[in-house]
Amino acid sequence: MKGRIHNFNAGPAAHPLPVLEKIQAEFLNFKGSGMSVIEVSHRSKRFDEVIQDATARVRRLLKLDENFHVLFLQGGASLQFSMIPMNLLPAGQSADYVNTGTWATKAIKECMIQRKPVKVVASSEDKGFSYIPKEISFSPDAAYAHITSNNTIKGTQWASFPDTGGIPLVCDMSSDIMSRPFDVAPFGLIYAGAQKNLGPAGATLVVIRDDMLERVPQNLPTMLKYPTYVEYNSMFNTPPCFAVYAIQLVLRWLEETVGGLDRMEQINREKANLLYRTIDRSEFYRGTAEKESRSMMNVTFRLPTDELERQFVQEAFEHSLSGLKGHRSVGGCRASIYNATSLEAVQALTDFMKEFAGKNG
Amino acid sequence: MKGRIHNFNAGPAAHPLPVLEKIQAEFLNFKGSGMSVIEVSHRSKRFDEVIQDATARVRRLLKLDENFHVLFLQGGASLQFSMIPMNLLPAGQSADYVNTGTWATKAIKECMIQRKPVKVVASSEDKGFSYIPKEISFSPDAAYAHITSNNTIKGTQWASFPDTGGIPLVCDMSSDIMSRPFDVAPFGLIYAGAQKNLGPAGATLVVIRDDMLERVPQNLPTMLKYPTYVEYNSMFNTPPCFAVYAIQLVLRWLEETVGGLDRMEQINREKANLLYRTIDRSEFYRGTAEKESRSMMNVTFRLPTDELERQFVQEAFEHSLSGLKGHRSVGGCRASIYNATSLEAVQALTDFMKEFAGKNG
Numbered sequence: 181m182k183g184r185i186h187n188f189n190a191g192p193a194a195h196p197l198p199v200l201e202k203i204q205a206e207f208l209n210f211k212g213s214g215m216s217v218i219e220v221s222h223r224s225k226r227f228d229e230v231i232q233d234a235t236a237r238v239r240r241l242l243k244l245d246e247n248f249h250v251l252f253l254q255g256g257a258s259l260q261f262s263m264i265p266m267n268l269l270p271a272g273q274s275a276d277y278v279n280t281g282t283w284a285t286k287a288i289k290e291c292m293i294q295r296k297p298v299k300v301v302a303s304s305e306d307k308g309f310s311y312i313p314k315e316i317s318f319s320p321d322a323a324y325a326h327i328t329s330n331n332t333i334k335g336t337q338w339a340s341f342p343d344t345g346g347i348p349l350v351c352d353m354s355s356d357i358m359s360r361p362f363d364v365a366p367f368g369l370i371y372a373g374a375q376k377n378l379g380p381a382g383a384t385l386v387v388i389r390d391d392m393l394e395r396v397p398q399n400l401p402t403m404l405k406y407p408t409y410v411e412y413n414s415m416f417n418t419p420p421c422f423a424v425y426a427i428q429l430v431l432r433w434l435e436e437t438v439g440g441l442d443r444m445e446q447i448n449r450e451k452a453n454l455l456y457r458t459i460d461r462s463e464f465y466r467g468t469a470e471k472e473s474r475s476m477m478n479v480t481f482r483l484p485t486d487e488l489e490r491q492f493v494q495e496a497f498e499h500s501l502s503g504l505k506g507h508r509s510v511g512g513c514r515a516s517i518y519n520a521t522s523l524e525a526v527q528a529l530t531d532f533m534k535e536f537a538g539k540n541g
Numbered sequence: 542m543k544g545r546i547h548n549f550n551a552g553p554a555a556h557p558l559p560v561l562e563k564i565q566a567e568f569l570n571f572k573g574s575g576m577s578v579i580e581v582s583h584r585s586k587r588f589d590e591v592i593q594d595a596t597a598r599v600r601r602l603l604k605l606d607e608n609f610h611v612l613f614l615q616g617g618a619s620l621q622f623s624m625i626p627m628n629l630l631p632a633g634q635s636a637d638y639v640n641t642g643t644w645a646t647k648a649i650k651e652c653m654i655q656r657k658p659v660k661v662v663a664s665s666e667d668k669g670f671s672y673i674p675k676e677i678s679f680s681p682d683a684a685y686a687h688i689t690s691n692n693t694i695k696g697t698q699w700a701s702f703p704d705t706g707g708i709p710l711v712c713d714m715s716s717d718i719m720s721r722p723f724d725v726a727p728f729g730l731i732y733a734g735a736q737k738n739l740g741p742a743g744a745t746l747v748v749i750r751d752d753m754l755e756r757v758p759q760n761l762p763t764m765l766k767y768p769t770y771v772e773y774n775s776m777f778n779t780p781p782c783f784a785v786y787a788i789q790l791v792l793r794w795l796e797e798t799v800g801g802l803d804r805m806e807q808i809n810r811e812k813a814n815l816l817y818r819t820i821d822r823s824e825f826y827r828g829t830a831e832k833e834s835r836s837m838m839n840v841t842f843r844l845p846t847d848e849l850e851r852q853f854v855q856e857a858f859e860h861s862l863s864g865l866k867g868h869r870s871v872g873g874c875r876a877s878i879y880n881a882t883s884l885e886a887v888q889a890l891t892d893f894m895k896e897f898a899g900k901n902g
Contacts, residue, residue: 185575189582192782200569200577207565208558214546214861216561218741218787221550221864254615254743255764258778262762290762375779380579382615382743382781401623401651403616404765417619418736420743421553422783426579500575503582 186525189503190332190478191355191376194520198437199429217425222418230425231414237431241441242364244387251386251409252424256373257283257354260384261290264326264350264369267396267406269296273323276347279303280312281331282509283352301325309334311470318344323395324368325349330356332376333507335480335514336473341366348392356477357385358434359519360445368392374423376477377519379430383423434519444519451517451526452476458530464537468512482512489513492536499532501525547886550864551693551839552716552737555881559798560790578786583779591786592775598792602802603725605748612747612770613785617734618644618715621745622651625687625711625730628757628767630657634684637708640664641673642692643870644713662686670695672831679705684756685729686710691717693737694868696841696875697834702727709753717838718746719795720880721806729753735784737838738880740791744784795880805880812878812887813837819891825898829873843873850874853897860893862886 187194203217210217211226220226235250244250253259264287269275274297277288281304291298299322302313309331318325325344330337332355341349341362348368357372364370369388375381386406393407402408408416438444456474459465459481468480483489489512493505506512517526548555564578571578572587581587596611605611614620625648630636635658638649642665652659660683663674670692679686686705691698693716702710702723709729718733725731730749736742747767754768763769769777799805817835820826820842829841844850850873854866867873878887 183570183573183575187576187580189576189580192580192583192779194580195577197569200579204565204568207568208561209544212544214544214863215548215550216556218561219548219550219553219555222553222742223869254617254620254781256615256778259615259762259764262764266762293760293762295760373779380783381583381779382784399654399656401620401627401654403620403623417617418553418734418742420615420781420784422741423743423781502575508584 185500185502186521186528187502188515188517188521188525188529190507190514190516191373192381193376193516193518195379195426196430196433196437196520199426199433202429203426218422220421222415222421227421230428231419234424234428234431237428237435238385238387241358241431241434242387243361244364247390248364249388249390249410251388251406252414252419253384253386253409254382254420256381256384257352257371258286260352260371260386261287262294263404263406265291265294265296266400266404268350268369268392269323270395270397273297273321274299274319276301276318276322276325278313278316278325278327279305280328280336281309281334283331283333283354284326284328287326287328287352304336310336310468310473312336312338312473316342318342318347320345320347322347326351328352330475330477332478332516333510335469335475335478337475337477339472348389355518356475358431358441358444359448359477361441374427376516379427380423382420383427385427430520438519447523448476448517448519451521451523452479454523454526454530455479455515455517458533462533462537462541464541465533477516477518479515479517480506480512481514486511488540491540495536496529496532499528501529501532546861546863547882547889548863549876549878549882549886549890551868551875551877552734553742554737554877554879556740556787557791557794557798557881560787560794563790564787579783581782583776583782588782591789592780595785595789595792598789598796599746599748602719602792602795603748604722605725608751609725610749610751610771612749612767613775613780614745614747614770615743615781617742617745618713618732619647621713621732621747622648623655624765624767626652626655626657627761627765629711629730629753630684631756631758634658634682635660635680637662637679637683637686639674639677639686639688640666641689641697642670642695644692644694644715645687645689648687648689648713665697671697671829671834673697673699673834677703679703679708681706681708683708687712689713691836691838693839693877694871696830696836696839698836698838700833709750716879717836719802719805720809720838722802735788737877740788741784743781744788746788791881799880808884809837809878809880812882812884813840815884815887815891816840816876816878819894823894823898823902825902826894838877838879840876840878841867841873842875847872849901852901856897857890857893860889862890862893
């Protein structure tokens with residue numbers, strides 16, 4: 181579309197164009213209400229349909245049975261780092277955490293700030309978080325086992341989820357939720373900031389298993405207690421209506437245009453393979469994650485020198501390929517290729533990469 | 542504008558039409574970025590300009606000196622109810638609260654959930670919260686004195702703020718922030734959910750005085766600690782970008798189109814006077830708040846019978862006057878006339894009210 185560029189931002193990130201066009205088209209008059217979607221009451225039938233539909237789509241896409249609750253919160257994954265131990269780690273118990281990078285480290289830190297016992301049962305810090313640990317011994321009495329399914333900064337991803345021997349998995353899926361199908365049964369809680377695969381920043385999806393609610397202490401602040409969101413269908417107070425509305429449209433696109441998570445995974449795999457092949461077949465680019473831990477969402481790579489990396493990001497931008505700079509904490513290059521980034525965009529990127537390597541290699 | 546109606550919703554509420562049109566016009570391509578505003582990185586120069594400009598406008602509009610910090614959070618006023626005692630009420634101290642209705646009651650409750658000592662120094666519960674208490678004795682050793690400047694549900698508002706004898710005022714201004722000028726000097730903290738006078742739901746404005754930060758305990762969860770937002774300019778994690786962007790545009794409208802808070806107050810007073818005159822000059826309508834405590838933002842009134850109220854709301858809706866039903870907890874009728882509700886809309890409403898009273902009175 182005229183004036184639009186290929187967006188490889190790590191989050192906030194690309195949205196499906198038809199979703200953006202729909203938001204734009206009805207922005208002054210939402211469903212014939214005579215109001216913008218940001219002006220309708222969250223207690224109105226029109227908004228209730230939005231949040232109900234978003235919830236139903238999450239349930240279908242993740243194949244959730246009645247044991248799971250779908251909640252919309254605010255505060256991003258960062259607030260979940262605190263809410264999880266607050267709600268799910270009762271006094272006298274400890275939680276297992278696997279440290280696979282920046283975000284997992286922050287999750288562990290928030291647990292420690294509350295002076296809750298944390299056991300880091302595995303870590304890939306020894307090799308700069310470039311891999312996902314294998315053969316982890318989880319504690320048989322842990323309250324839960326926390327993992328980060330995809331690591332945006334280091335470009336690693338769990339290819340399959342670990343067997344915890346029945347300990348409920350708690351998982352930060354901010355950057356790969358809805359990118360592939362998976363079995364939800366072992367998960368006690370899944371959380372995801374919206375701004376990568378779900379929609380705009382400002383909403384957090386939480387999927388919580390019913391039995392997790394039983395352990396939540398009674399005296400938590402109302403807004404920091406999962407049961408509040410269960411009891412009030414995420415509307416104890418005014419939810420982030422616009423973000424929930426955009427999420428609903430993204431989920432509709434995922435179900436009705438893409439065709440669900442099996443198909444989404446195929447497309448994501450095709451996109452990632454194309455990029456990794458381009459990296460692996462060149463002497464010029466070097467992937468930073470170990471091959472079997474590579475992320476399908478965030479492809480991290482280096483060029484021969486920092487100077488060439490700067491030049492690469494700049495020239496790519498001039499070719500309408502945006503957001504390729506690595507996270508400020510690690511440098512290098514990163515292409516985030518979430519659900520909404522098209523195969524066409526990845527092809528444009530790999531074409532450019534070959535051209536750039538040819539000229540500068 | 543064609544298809545648009547007059548919106549008297551209590552929140553989420555009416556936005557200035559030029560703001561909505563601007564959002565719509567640039568929704569697919571924000572400032573020539575080739576991306577939607579919901580797709581740009583919160584670390585980009587383009588978004589940084591948005592949040593810096595929003596902050597600068599808050600500072601100018603409220604005449605804040607360098608002792609005050611302007612923060613954007615998530616979770617609405619409801620999360621502030623918890624964060625305030627968590628941050629500002631040190632062990633061994635007590636806080637004064639004035640109870641003027643539903644929201645103040647909730648603020649008090651969240652303080653009690655944390656087992657923090659609260660003293661309710663005044664309440665208007667004896668008369669159904671239909672007035673603002675006068676001549677309040679604040680505790681000389683209170684950590685802060687909490688008030689709710691405008692009560693959306695009961696339709697009352699502090700005409701001027703109480704003298705606390707130097708105790709820092711903490712104020713929920715969710716429903717009247719930016720509706721009139723006031724002296725910020727006595728305030729330690731001001732907070733406001735965006736969805737009435739500032740923009741869409743999903744962002745909370747907090748203005749905090751520098752000396753308040755000194756009393757914040759070290760070991761609070763990072764996302765629940767005001768100093769985090771001060772230190773990281775509200776970007777410790779991804780902020781609710783779209784809501785902040787819309788707020789920036791609303792504040793620009795307020796400064797550049799309306800002409801600032803003095804002018805805004807004149808307009809708001811004119812709107813409220815028109816409505817209250819219509820109520821007072823009729824035998825048919827009855828205002829529910831005591832006259833000197835009446836809100837300029839939420840005009841609450843009753844009709845002779847519940848049946849007539851239902852009919853009024855329904856017929857008003859058929860005349861493109863929407864959102865006139867009272868809060869579900871109190872019934873009756875309510876016209877919310879925030880900054881973005883035009884005098885023209887209020888005139889259309891009072892015309893309809895006279896017509897309806899004539900037919901049914």
